[in-house]
Amino acid sequence: MSDAPLLLSSEIPSSSLIIDLAVVEVDGGPLVVCLDGNDAVWTWDPLRDLWQKRPLTYAYAGDPLTAEYPDAENELHSVAAAVSGGRVLLAAGGHEQGSALWDLESGELLRGAMYGGPYVGSMATVKGEGPLRFVTGSDAGVLVWGPSVEEPSVELPDSEIHGICAVAAARIHGRSLVVAGGSDVGVWDLARNEWLADLPGW
Numbered sequence: 001m002s003d004a005p006l007l008l009s010s011e012i013p014s015s016s017l018i019i020d021l022a023v024v025e026v027d028g029g030p031l032v033v034c035l036d037g038n039d040a041v042w043t044w045d046p047l048r049d050l051w052q053k054r055p056l057t058y059a060y061a062g063d064p065l066t067a068e069y070p071d072a073e074n075e076l077h078s079v080a081a082a083v084s085g086g087r088v089l090l091a092a093g094g095h096e097q098g099s100a101l102w103d104l105e106s107g108e109l110l111r112g113a114m115y116g117g118p119y120v121g122s123m124a125t126v127k128g129e130g131p132l133r134f135v136t137g138s139d140a141g142v143l144v145w146g147p148s149v150e151e152p153s154v155e156l157p158d159s160e161i162h163g164i165c166a167v168a169a170a171r172i173h174g175r176s177l178v179v180a181g182g183s184d185v186g187v188w189d190l191a192r193n194e195w196l197a198d199l200p201g202w
Contacts, residue, residue, distance in 0.1 A: 008046045012036060013053075022081040022125070024088055033081045033090060033104065039074050041090065043104070056090070057109040059100035080123045084132045089147065091134040093120025099136050101147055111149050118143065121165040126190065128169075128176035133190075137167035137180050144178070144190065156188045157195045 012018055016037035023032050032044040033054075041054040059074055060066050077094040081104070088104040098113035099120055118140035126133040126144065136143045142164060145153040156178065164182040171177070176190040187196045 008049075010044060010046065010049050010051070012042055012044070013051050014038065014040060014042065016040070020078050022079050022090075024081045024083050026083065026088060031088065033079055033088070035076055035079045035092065039076045039094075041076070041079070041092070041104075054090075054104055054107060056092075056102050056107045059093075059097055059109065059113040060115065061109055062112060063115060078120050078123045080125045080134050082125045082132055082134075084147070089132070091123055091125070091136075093123060093136065095119055095121070099123065099134070099143075099145065101134075111147055122167045124167050124169045124178075126169045126176060126178070127171040128190070130176075135167050135169055135178050137164040137182075139163060142167065142178060142180050142188065154193070156190075157193065 012034060014036045018034045019037050020035045021032055023030055029047045032046060034042045034044060036042065041056060043052050043054055056074055058072060075094040075097045076092045078092065080091040082089050090102045090104045091099060093099040096119055098117035100109060100113040101111040102109055118138040120136055121138045123134055123136045126135055131146055133144050133146045142156040143153045144156065164180045166181040168179045178188045178190060180186055188194065189196055
């Protein structure tokens with residue numbers, strides 16, 4: 001039997017706890033993208049035990065209203081990540097900030113948040129074939145969106161779930177599904193844009 005540990009652990013070089021994380025595969029190994037309680041984004045390479053802080057451009061950069069708040073910074077509470085075109089893309093938002101998308105390595109803002117848009121309770125990367133998409137859950141419902149601002153967000157059909165604070169995505173039996181939880185738990189089929197909560201045998 002091997003004496004190698006089955007689990008790895010490491011302490012984030014931050015004075016704050018990790019409040020959310022996502023994992024992607026980069027160069028054949030895992031990369032853990034962490035968000036701490038001070039709205040800072042870090043990455044951890046567990047194979048080398050290497051931590052790196054990842055500064056991000058302000059999510060509302062370029063919006064005319066930003067001029068009124070020159071010292072404003074990101075307020076993030078949830079993250080999702082994906083590898084696309086050879087780079088790691090980070091989707092994030094918060095309880096008082098809408099969804100935005102960054103290039104994790106450079107911190108460049110690829111798709112900014114919009115004032116007046118729904119704030120973020122939770123987000124995840126959509127699993128499955130086709131173009132890259134993310135899913136965001138909030139009090140306003142569940143939105144699916146992609147990297148391009150030219151691609152409009154898709155609001156999933158209403159359900160009886162209220163106060164959505166958790167979302168996840170999975171590929172099961174060839175179907176891309178989104179699961180959301182709040183006052184209840186519901187499941188949507190993305191290809192059919194249909195809520196499956198009251199359909200038998202989903």
